[in-house]
Amino acid sequence: MAKTQDLKRRIRSIRNTQQLTRAMKLVSASKLRRAQQRIVQARPYARRLLALLRSVSARTDPELHPLLEQRVAERIDVVVLTGDKGMCGAFNANILRRAETLVEEHRGRELRALAVGKRGRDYFTRARRPPVAQWIDVFRDVQFAQAAEIAALLMKRYTERETDRVYLVYNSFKSALQPEPTTLPLLPIEPLGAEPSQREDYIYEPPAEPLLTSLLPHYVEILVFQALLESVAAEHAARMTAMDNATKNAGELIDSLTLTMNRVRQASITTEIIEVVSGAEAQG
Numbered sequence: 001m002a003k004t005q006d007l008k009r010r011i012r013s014i015r016n017t018q019q020l021t022r023a024m025k026l027v028s029a030s031k032l033r034r035a036q037q038r039i040v041q042a043r044p045y046a047r048r049l050l051a052l053l054r055s056v057s058a059r060t061d062p063e064l065h066p067l068l069e070q071r072v073a074e075r076i077d078v079v080v081l082t083g084d085k086g087m088c089g090a091f092n093a094n095i096l097r098r099a100e101t102l103v104e105e106h107r108g109r110e111l112r113a114l115a116v117g118k119r120g121r122d123y124f125t126r127a128r129r130p131p132v133a134q135w136i137d138v139f140r141d142v143q144f145a146q147a148a149e150i151a152a153l154l155m156k157r158y159t160e161r162e163t164d165r166v167y168l169v170y171n172s173f174k175s176a177l178q179p180e181p182t183t184l185p186l187l188p189i190e191p192l193g194a195e196p197s198q199r200e201d202y203i204y205e206p207p208a209e210p211l212l213t214s215l216l217p218h219y220v221e222i223l224v225f226q227a228l229l230e231s232v233a234a235e236h237a238a239r240m241t242a243m244d245n246a247t248k249n250a251g252e253l254i255d256s257l258t259l260t261m262n263r264v265r266q267a268s269i270t271t272e273i274i275e276v277v278s279g280a281e282a283q284g
Contacts (some may be wrong), residue, residue, distance in 0.1 A: 147225035
């Protein structure tokens with residue numbers, strides 16, 4: 001009978017866990033919908049900004065801007081975007097694995113990590129490669145001001161020649177089923193070739209050179225902001241999938257334990273019946 005009580009206790013515990021994972025799945029699904037909406041809203045602005053940059057750069061000498069300066073990559077900054085929490089499957093592990101792959105590809109050069117998210121910070125700290133900068137709790141409520149702060153530090157390090165390359169490593173949101181680890185070369189900004197349709201000439205106010213100087217930093221901010229939005233959506237999708245799998249696994253485990261408990265109870269009842277019958281026969 002003690003074994004039956006143990007099984008009941010275990011089933012009750014798993015059922016409580018199942019309720020928790022089901023609730024977390026619903027919360028992540030709700031947050032995912034909002035995150036997807038923000039991504040969709042941000043994309044048109046980014047496309048128009050890129051089109052404007054191409055138009056302006058086609059009518060000026062973009063090589064004069066420090067953010068476009070190409071240098072030998074001796075010092076490299078790797079900005080790793082991870083989550084602040086776990087329980088999201090292999091979301092954080094995949095992005096950290098992609099970061100380590102990037103480190104291996106540039107072995108022999110001076111690499112520095114910058115962490116956005118607690119998981120990345122803790123990982124590099126345990127590996128005795130503490131990040132030179134860190135941003136925590138950014139993904140609780142992603143705002144453009146946070147992206148601008150991150151971009152400002154990265155541009156400052158690049159223009160002051162503290163680094164020669166800056167890469168963003170994050171999970172991009174392609175679908176709710178599978179986040180896609182992505183490596184984005186952020187700085188220097190890749191050459192902006194003019195699109196074939198941009199044959200018209202324009203008169204700019206202010207002139208093209210000051211306008212390009214103003215737009216390029218904003219373009220870097222937009223790229224960082226998009227990466228943050230993509231990462232938070234991918235994290236919610238990964239957590240929703242992980243909690244859905246956990247809920248299903250808990251249900252299967254409850255069914256299996258219930259079947260085992262019924263068998264134990266049946267065996268116990270059968271044993272008691274046999275003992276009663278044997279006792280009656282002995283008295284007869």
